Amino acid sequence: MAEKLLLIEDDPSILRGLQMNLGLEGFQLIAAHDGEEGIEFARSQKPDLIVLDMMLPKIGGIEVIRTLRQVDHDTPIVVLSAKDQESDKVLALSLGADDYVTKPFSVAELVARIRAALRRRRIHQASAQLTFGRITLDLEGRRLLSDGVELESTAREFDLLHHFFQHPGTVFSREQLMQTVWGADHFGTPRTVDNFIARLRSKIETDPDHPHHIETVRGVGYRFNP
Amino acid sequence: MAEKLLLIEDDPSILRGLQMNLGLEGFQLIAAHDGEEGIEFARSQKPDLIVLDMMLPKIGGIEVIRTLRQVDHDTPIVVLSAKDQESDKVLALSLGADDYVTKPFSVAELVARIRAALRRRRIHQASAQLTFGRITLDLEGRRLLSDGVELESTAREFDLLHHFFQHPGTVFSREQLMQTVWGADHFGTPRTVDNFIARLRSKIETDPDHPHHIETVRGVGYRFNP
């Protein structure tokens, strides 16, 4: 366990957010602040996966991927980039990046992609499913199943429920959920969380008026019960 | 409460500054003047967090981190260093330091990072439960359990009992409880405390008329007995 990730990210605030969130996810982290450092650490530290921001001072992200892939074809690379850089995306993937997340991104999505990339690379046979009660999350297909039959769920709904499934029994404030599911750089009212909770309840709860799985903790936030 | 910090700092003037400022923040302080002393005190004194200056005589900061992490992977380490030592920074973090502050630093920033590191560790700790007798507080789920079955409890009730659990056997005046549980900026009558004590007693005491856990100390306040 305890996969070692190399984060190549020059923006200190995003870096801190990543370190905190990915740290909580149980990853061991190494941080590089520009492309040069990134290449150096990729060689010296042998990370299990590299998270690379395309917007870098000095050497650009494309150049970093090219250099890395000259000596190492195996370590998965997950790329972060602004959403309008479509050309970068294609180029990065063709150079050997494994996956691509556009900013602003939710930590849940990033984590999902990191885990997926790690899983793909290893022959790690862990079940790509999380099940509590009659509800199952198919992580690979990003599908929500109840008793094996699919329930329609949107991206946010899935991410939110995924986060709850990863931390059953723990209370989260609306602010915490905003941070981890919507992303550290997202700004919005806490009320939005309520709405998605309501939508999830209407789908997964047997009796949405008396929810069992997603419980309200008054004055604090919400808790997921298995 | 009163977290114990170990300061490893050879410069006497910086050390004095840290002692004064961090002392005022309510931390308990231990000072080591070089790396050897630091390692020794880290082992003997079991501090809650270590503040480490990278510029040290004899053994360097990197070496100190490496040595500390061989036996102890948990105690957070916050590193101080001159701002141009970028490589040290990354190396320190990859060796297991938790956070990094560059000199010249503001005390406010250092304090913020210390508190963040302490909080992160507390969250990360597995056993988020406090148990006395048949009563258990599940801190992650914010649940109050008696013999393992959940008792309904409101936010305030939980916070108040949580405070008692953290200081068993200590008498608190109503004013102190108001300050710590309700918050320093809260204004209200001391009678409110009585009410919440009564509500807690009715829930957790076997015989609420002759309370055992939450004892009245006439003329003073209340005390929690395990």
Next chain:
DNA sequence: GGGGCGATGACAGCGCGGTGACAATCGGGT
């Protein structure tokens, strides 16, 4: 027996969460 302190039940205010409607945004298809 008296004074003072704590216990407790009642109650009013309001803060908090639930929810439906709507606006903004995204994305896919033609």
Next chain:
DNA sequence: ACCCGATTGTCACCGCGCTGTCATCGCCCC
């Protein structure tokens, strides 16, 4: 490029239950 539907996010209003205060009663200690 345009349109249309789905998704996402915000707002406002409603209703409930927590919270805090008061008044009264009881009890302990002097």
